[in-house]
Amino acid sequence: MAQIGTQIAALPLTRDKKGKLQVLMVTSRDTGRWVMPKGWEMDGEKPWDAAAIEALEEAGAEGYISDKVLGVYRYPKILKGGEIMPVEVRVYPMVVERLRRNWKERGQRTRRWFSPKAASKRVDEPDLSKLLASLEGLSDLSAKPIRKAFKQSDFVPVDEHV
Numbered sequence: 001m002a003q004i005g006t007q008i009a010a011l012p013l014t015r016d017k018k019g020k021l022q023v024l025m026v027t028s029r030d031t032g033r034w035v036m037p038k039g040w041e042m043d044g045e046k047p048w049d050a051a052a053i054e055a056l057e058e059a060g061a062e063g064y065i066s067d068k069v070l071g072v073y074r075y076p077k078i079l080k081g082g083e084i085m086p087v088e089v090r091v092y093p094m095v096v097e098r099l100r101r102n103w104k105e106r107g108q109r110t111r112r113w114f115s116p117k118a119a120s121k122r123v124d125e126p127d128l129s130k131l132l133a134s135l136e137g138l139s140d141l142s143a144k145p146i147r148k149a150f151k152q153s154d155f156v157p158v159d160e161h162v
Contacts, residue, residue: 007088009091026059026109051094056104071131
C-alpha cells in the first residue's frame with residue numbers, strides 16, 4: 001500500500017469593501033494551477049504555525065491563524081522522479097490583516113482574491129472544491145467579522161508564532 005503524505009495549508013480569508021468573504025489563492029510553481037498556500041509539516045512547528053509560515057512565504061499574507069482544522073482534502077502529489085504519493089492536507093483558516101508587497105516566493109507565484117464559489121471552480125481537487133464552496137454561505141454574513149463567523153478564540157496572531 002502506498003504511503004500517505006501529510007501536508008498543512010492556510011486558507012487566507014478577508015472581506016471585500018462590500019463585506020463579502022474573499023479567499024486568497026496562489027498559483028503553484030510547477031503547473032500554475034490555483035492552490036492554497038500549503039506544504040509539508042515542519043519539525044519543531046505546530047501544524048497551524050507551519051501553515052502560517054507557508055502563507056507568508058507563498059502569498060505574503062500575515063494575520064491570525066486558527067489552531068483548529070477547517071477541513072481536509074486529498075490530492076495526488078507528483079514527486080521528483082515521477083512517483084505519485086497520495087497526500088492528505090489539513091486546512092487551517094487564516095484571517096489576513098496585511099499582504100506584503102515583497103515576499104519570499106513573489107517571483108514564482110501569482111496571488112489573487114476570489115469569492116469562495118469562484119475559488120472552488122478554479123481548483124483541481126474535488127474535496128478542496130467542496131470545502132471552498134461550503135464557505136459561500138459565510139459570504140452573506142457581511143456585517144460579521146471573520147473571526148466571529150468562526151470561533152474567535154481559536155485564532156492566534158501569526159507574528160507570535162512565525
